[in-house]
Amino acid sequence: MKTPEIKRCLKLGISLVYFSMRVAVERALRVVGKPAKCRLTVLYYHGVSREERARFAKQMETLRRTACVLPAFYQGILPAGKMHVAITFDDAFVSIYENAMPELLARSFHSTIFVPTNFLGHVPGWMMEDAKQSGGEVVMTADQLKELSSELVTLGSHSLTHVHLTQMERGRARDEIERSRQELQRLTGRDVRLFSFPYGDYDEKIVKLCRNAGYDYAFTIQPEQIETDKRSILRGRVKVDPSDWPIEFFLKSSGAYTWMTLWMASKQRASAKSDLP
Secondary structure: OOHHHHHHHHHHHHHHHHHHHHHHHHHHHHHOOOOOOOOEEEEEEOOOOHHHHHHHHHHHHHHHHHEEEOOOOOOOOOOOOOEEEEEEEEOOEHHHHHHHHHHHHHOOOOEEEEEOHHHOOOOOOOOOOOHHHHOOOOEOOHHHHHHOOOOOEEEEEOOOOOOOHHHOOHHHHHHHHHHHHHHHHHHHOOOOOEEEOHHHOOOHHHHHHHHHOOOOEEEOOOOOOEOOOOOOOEEOOEEOOOOOOHHHHHHHHOOOOOHHHHHHHHHHHHHHHHOOO
């Protein structure tokens, strides 16, 4: 077994243990009359190729049976019962338009697409972190974006040119954040209130620029569940892929991969303590 597969299996195993422990705790809380608080898990995809459409459809069927699918911008108290999930896509690839959208619309699932506005109708002009993502992908055109259902599809900005925002001079970063919103609104006639950080790269200054630009929420790639009754501009997300194993997809959708954020936070705290004189 190759190293990536070993890591994948290790994450799956830890997530399964985490999920089992959390279920046990939630059951215990219900017994004593203190039900656990409901949280929203925001998933994010990149592309869905024609070959992957059937697997994507099975994932959507899993959500239809087990989850309440909500908009990524949902604010308020979550209804009890099923787990709560939002579906998002980074990069606005044509494969989403062709293969994902029909499956989502058939189930009346809401989704959000984050658009790198300077690449509409073109192949990605940025460095792809996963070579699998770049296979023949093209960003949607403005006409394709306008064809999407305004009731079931929300459009958000993914910057102008899909860059590492923290590595840019502040003025250029502001331009990437502000002008991408203005351009996407002009092209589609929709109000754009959501932003997704390219590469998940942000800091406090970038968050402030997003707030000043008029965004309601900015989405990271940290696998955190969201307390939707609390007001915060930052919202975490869990990376999913049509090739995920069924148990892997279920655990990600249920928030069982949030231990990764907790683990990273504990490592950072330990590192900070070790640096103290």
